[in-house]
Amino acid sequence: MTSTVPVTSTRTGGGAGEGSALQAVFLDMDGTLVDTEGFWWDAEVEVFADLGHRLDEAWRDVVVGGPMTRSAGYLIEATGADITVDELTVLLNTRFEERIGRDVPLMPGAERLLAELAAHSVPTALVSASHRRIIDRIVRSLGPHHFRLTVAGDEVARTKPHPDPYLVAASGLGADPARCAVVEDTATGVAAAEAAGCRVVAVPSVAPIAAAPGRVVVDSLEAVDLAFLRGLI
Template sequence: MSASTLAAVLWDMDGTLVDTEPYWMSAETALVERFGGTWSHEQALRLVGLGLEDSARIFQDSGVRMGIHDIVDHLTDDVMGQLATRGVPFRPGARELLASLREAGIPTALVTMSLSRMARTVVDLMDFEAFDVVIAGDDSTRPKPFPDPYLQACAVLGVEPASCVAIEDSPNGLRSAVAAGTAAIGVPHMVSIAGAGAHTVWPTLAGRTADDVARFHSAHLSSGHRGRTGGERT
């Protein structure tokens, strides 16, 4: 591995590590239709990277007559059921990059807006110990795009945000990672990440290794991007 001050790599889950967005969209469509409404692909795309409670309020506005927490629990249960029957759909190269990081001894954290029980389900279905820390939507003080989830992950790991790389696929996730002071890699999937502040964009994680992440982090620091301090907020 190339020389680097890289202390940890922080991963988003839905759309970055695993391609669960189609599972969420299926669950959302069924829920809205249950209350006599319609749910388009374009509407679903607007929820990518959004906190679950904020998403639940949008479903209420679309005619879903359920409480916010009931909506969140219902959608989570639906997606977890799909994971159990259809398996974990890893994004190209994601599992391999994670394994490379673990082999290199680089700490990793999962930072997701999904509920903890769903995040743990995904982690438990993996065939190796992939993460040192899991920060889920019900763990964070404020959701993405606030920096709180990434700051919490860094605090638990005992590392400075500027010494970490975050990997994200959504604008809200990237804004959260950048606001926290990490070096952010954008890996676009279902929505455009243009203008969201990614320090670099990788079209795919396929073929990427721990060395690639370490080199990116070193180049990021060398270019003068030292990140923000842990106490700064947006």
């Protein structure tokens, strides 16, 4: 299975603008572009309730933003549920798909930012820890034309917080990670992007994220536009 899946082959044009050091923009999905982090937690609560277990709200910050296998493994260990990680992963993905239905709620500023990046032919990738089946469903709502490629968590050897997904995205777009801007909403995603050598904008969705060298923290995507991203590099 390939780890990058181009979702459009009709776009041409190169780069993020003449004279700009910015080569590409990488966007996380859940909690960054779409308001779905709460959906994942709801799905986990419901699935474990069906299994006869009640999740502690304090565990939410532990499982947010991470790979499915890590979250599933943690919750199985914490509850003692009699289920395997693979079995739980199927149940969680299915329950999440049921929750998003046909419409996916966008985060404030997401639609405007995607439109601006597309209008300026900025090479853009969607980089998520979610599985391919979930990404493809949400990309249909976001618009496939917004992304040169997508990277799914079940298609890389190591997903976030490891740098692999962002290194794969940079390679797929022929970009230098140091000249790529990443927008993330969780500490796990931020760690992955920074480990890859990218510049990061953190827009915290569930748990706070502190500012740090090479990282800017904002309250909302409403504060992020192309000029802002170019200024990071």
